[in-house]
Amino acid sequence: MKATASTGRTPEMPQSSGGPVLQVRGLGKRYGEDWVFRGADLVVAPGEFVAVLGESGVGKSTLLNCIAALDRPDAGEVEVLGQPVSRLDETAQAHFRRRHLGFVFQAFHVLPHLSVAQNVALPLLLLGTPDDSRVEQALQAVGLQGLGERLPQQLSGGQLQRVAIARALIHRPALILADEPSGNLDPATAQRVMDALARQVSEHRAACVLVTHSLGAARRADRVLRLTAEGLTAAGDPEPIEH
Ligand SMILES: Nc1ncnc2c1ncn2[C@@H]1O[C@H](COP(=O)(O)OP(=O)(O)O)[C@@H](O)[C@H]1O
Ligand SMILES: [Mg+2]
Numbered sequence: 001m002k003a004t005a006s007t008g009r010t011p012e013m014p015q016s017s018g019g020p021v022l023q024v025r026g027l028g029k030r031y032g033e034d035w036v037f038r039g040a041d042l043v044v045a046p047g048e049f050v051a052v053l054g055e056s057g058v059g060k061s062t063l064l065n066c067i068a069a070l071d072r073p074d075a076g077e078v079e080v081l082g083q084p085v086s087r088l089d090e091t092a093q094a095h096f097r098r099r100h101l102g103f104v105f106q107a108f109h110v111l112p113h114l115s116v117a118q119n120v121a122l123p124l125l126l127l128g129t130p131d132d133s134r135v136e137q138a139l140q141a142v143g144l145q146g147l148g149e150r151l152p153q154q155l156s157g158g159q160l161q162r163v164a165i166a167r168a169l170i171h172r173p174a175l176i177l178a179d180e181p182s183g184n185l186d187p188a189t190a191q192r193v194m195d196a197l198a199r200q201v202s203e204h205r206a207a208c209v210l211v212t213h214s215l216g217a218a219r220r221a222d223r224v225l226r227l228t229a230e231g232l233t234a235a236g237d238p239e240p241i242e243h
Helices: 061-066 088-100 116-126 132-141 158-168 187-204
Strands: 021-032 036-046 049-053 075-080 101-104 176-177 207-212 225-226 233-234
Touching: 021 061, 036 061, 036 075, 036 207, 036 225, 049 132, 049 187, 061 075, 061 176, 061 207, 075 176, 088 101, 101 158, 116 132, 116 176, 132 158, 158 187, 187 207
Parallel strands: 036 233, 049 207, 049 225, 101 176, 176 207
Antiparallel strands: 021 036, 021 075, 225 233
């Protein structure tokens, strides 16, 4: 994705001096004796939108969780903005996630007792930089203006996913990880969700890794890779993967 300037990042953002946002080297994860995948290499630049295609069970969520330091890899390492995330202690990993990462979970993980606006505002509150007008803008950007006071139970699945997207992007993270963000949505809503992600990548020079089994979702990316047990390879001309 093309973008002209690196604007609007939080002031604490380290300058990446033109280097990649994400570097994954030789990453591997196993359960017991069985490797889910190994030898996964990936470099993602600021302003780049990468899709990772793979069938169900191949390890897409595991890969994202390892990158996010929500799961511990059994081989290799992950660097974000030059920091060796996989080797930091848990407190430093939590700090990294809070400041630099926007994670869109497949299952939304919207907090049920908070209003829509409070859910979206949460990352800014945790950073000590509340900003109601930015929350309003974020809701507008995903087509949820006017719904800030509602509780999550009063929203549809597609609306909930857009709350999750607004929350993942509100603090303008350097790295966005999205786990099948349009997997359960109707085509029009899926399109909106992908638009919101693509806009954040181009406007704020975020790096985005989206995992999906859907070729349609992957088509929006600058680059498409395929995950197999042997790691990540260029998808070339991928076959459509049926739902
Ligand atoms: N906690 C776990 N213990 C054992 N196996 C697991 C665990 N979590 C995931 N797996 C296995 O790892 C593989 C990859 O899972 P996952 O990353 O969820 O795949 P995907 O997101 O591509 O559908 C699957 O075979 C799954 O059964
Ligand atoms: Mg998954």
